[in-house]
Amino acid sequence: MDKIVIRGGRPLHGSIHISGAKNAVLTLMPCALLTDEPLTLRNLPRLADVDTFGHLLNGHGVSTMIEGARGGEFGRVMTARANNISSTIAPYDIVRKMRASILVLGPLLARAGEATVSLPGGCAIGNRPIDLHLTALQALGAEIELAAGYVKAVAPRGGLRGGRIDFPMVSVGATENALMAAVLGRGDTVIDNAAREPEIVDLARCLVAMGAAIDGIGTGRLTIQGRDRLHGATYAVMPDRIETGSYACAAAITGGELELVGARVDELTAVVALLRQAGVEVSETPRGLRVKRANGLHPIKVTTEPYPGFPTDMQAQFMAMLTLADGDSELTETIFENRYMHVPELARMGADISVHGRTAVVHGVKSLVGAPVMATDLRASMSLVLAGLAAQGETIVNRVYHLDRGYERLEEKLSAVGADIERISDG
Numbered sequence: 001m002d003k004i005v006i007r008g009g010r011p012l013h014g015s016i017h018i019s020g021a022k023n024a025v026l027t028l029m030p031c032a033l034l035t036d037e038p039l040t041l042r043n044l045p046r047l048a049d050v051d052t053f054g055h056l057l058n059g060h061g062v063s064t065m066i067e068g069a070r071g072g073e074f075g076r077v078m079t080a081r082a083n084n085i086s087s088t089i090a091p092y093d094i095v096r097k098m099r100a101s102i103l104v105l106g107p108l109l110a111r112a113g114e115a116t117v118s119l120p121g122g123c124a125i126g127n128r129p130i131d132l133h134l135t136a137l138q139a140l141g142a143e144i145e146l147a148a149g150y151v152k153a154v155a156p157r158g159g160l161r162g163g164r165i166d167f168p169m170v171s172v173g174a175t176e177n178a179l180m181a182a183v184l185g186r187g188d189t190v191i192d193n194a195a196r197e198p199e200i201v202d203l204a205r206c207l208v209a210m211g212a213a214i215d216g217i218g219t220g221r222l223t224i225q226g227r228d229r230l231h232g233a234t235y236a237v238m239p240d241r242i243e244t245g246s247y248a249c250a251a252a253i254t255g256g257e258l259e260l261v262g263a264r265v266d267e268l269t270a271v272v273a274l275l276r277q278a279g280v281e282v283s284e285t286p287r288g289l290r291v292k293r294a295n296g297l298h299p300i301k302v303t304t305e306p307y308p309g310f311p312t313d314m315q316a317q318f319m320a321m322l323t324l325a326d327g328d329s330e331l332t333e334t335i336f337e338n339r340y341m342h343v344p345e346l347a348r349m350g351a352d353i354s355v356h357g358r359t360a361v362v363h364g365v366k367s368l369v370g371a372p373v374m375a376t377d378l379r380a381s382m383s384l385v386l387a388g389l390a391a392q393g394e395t396i397v398n399r400v401y402h403l404d405r406g407y408e409r410l411e412e413k414l415s416a417v418g419a420d421i422e423r424i425s426d427g
């Protein structure tokens with residue numbers, strides 16, 4: 001298995017290109033299942049999860065072709081076409097690798113009238129049930145059965161119908177599944193307490209480009225007029241706001257200055273506000289965002305919330321940054337119940353963190369020291385990379401496959417701005 005070796009202590013300077021968003025592309029790709037015409041996605045990031053989702057779609061009979069990005073360019077183009085759906089089963093072997101596989105459930109059910117998807121099960125950051133996905137589809141008329149580790153959903157004769165969905169809590173994935181199912185339903189659907197994440201706005205806009213009728217995009221109430229069929233479209237994946245936030249933390253933790261090219265500040269309001277509170281300078285440039293730290297880092301209070309609040313996917317990276325603040329910071333995780341797996345690893349690098357239930361108190365230290373570390377999820381792995389960039393000496397980050405799921409060409413982007421970072425292949 002590959003490792004990433006970082007010799008820390010160098011302030012980063014220069015510019016980093018922000019790739020297409022992982023969490024957007026993973027909900028745009030299943031839209032290909034909704035039409036027999038081609039869906040072309042531009043600004044496709046090079047990520048292991050995109051390959052995995054491609055294989056999942058291929059298993060349903062969708063042809064996928066990826067072009068472009070030769071000679072080190074970013075932004076590939078994928079054309080996916082589901083001429084006919086040859087299988088409605090999403091097997092355990094793929095779903096266990098990537099929870100986002102559950103996002104084929106809504107579109108398969110809407111287009112083919114049935115879907116059998118392996119239950120994703122728990123994962124490192126918490127229990128992560130799918131009950132909200134299932135009740136939303138039931139509200140559109142689906143019959144749902146759980147058996148042998150699979151969820152089997154069947155649409156009524158004549159297809160899904162419109163319905164009322166009122167989510168008891170905000171769920172990104174359940175909102176996405178409900179939206180993708182409702183666009184082909186017979187009649188109108190209202191989704192209340194819908195997630196408002198920018199990736200859902202991206203999904204809704206892509207569906208509209210495919211001929212769907214959706215009102216209230218970007219709000220907590222989505223109204224959908226079902227259509228008999230959708231057509232093909234070309235759509236550009238939004239820039240990755242979590243990748244942007246992660247590299248902003250890289251500039252901050254190393255005391256450097258980075259321009260994040262392609263980043264959109266309006267999707268990062270909560271992150272930018274807290275960076276500024278911590279003493280980090282953030283400004284807009286014609287190409288994106290500039291992030292700079294000239295003085296010390298101040299301690300802050302961070303609480304994760306659904307969008308537009310501070311994203312849970314940025315909690316681990318902020319924690320790494322705050323290990324070097326001049327005082328005590330407090331982070332509260334309200335979305336996932338077990339998202340502090342990076343704490344003991346950061347502690348091995350000299351961080352001083354105590355966890356009390358959902359709250360972690362980070363007592364700032366003067367410096368971190370390099371160590372061999374590993375993490376059990378994507379954003380936790382990134383927090384260790386950030387700590388390694390600031391630490392004295394060598395940090396070896398194991399289980400690099402987590403990073404490959406969500407950060408396009410991480411070591412290439414970081415070494416181009418002055419980091420001493422390399423990938424060591426074990427075989």
Ligand code: UD1
Binds near residue numbers: 128169
């Ligand atoms: C998505 C993102 C993930 C991000 C998360 C929260 C993708 C591929 N993943 O995950 O990176 O961390 O949003 O912003 O886009 N819940 C239930 N029942 C359900 C569904 C969710 O109880 O049926 C709970 C979850 O356990 C969690 C909370 O709702 O506590 C929010 O989860 P959700 O928004 O659904 O996250 P995902 O869509 O899985």
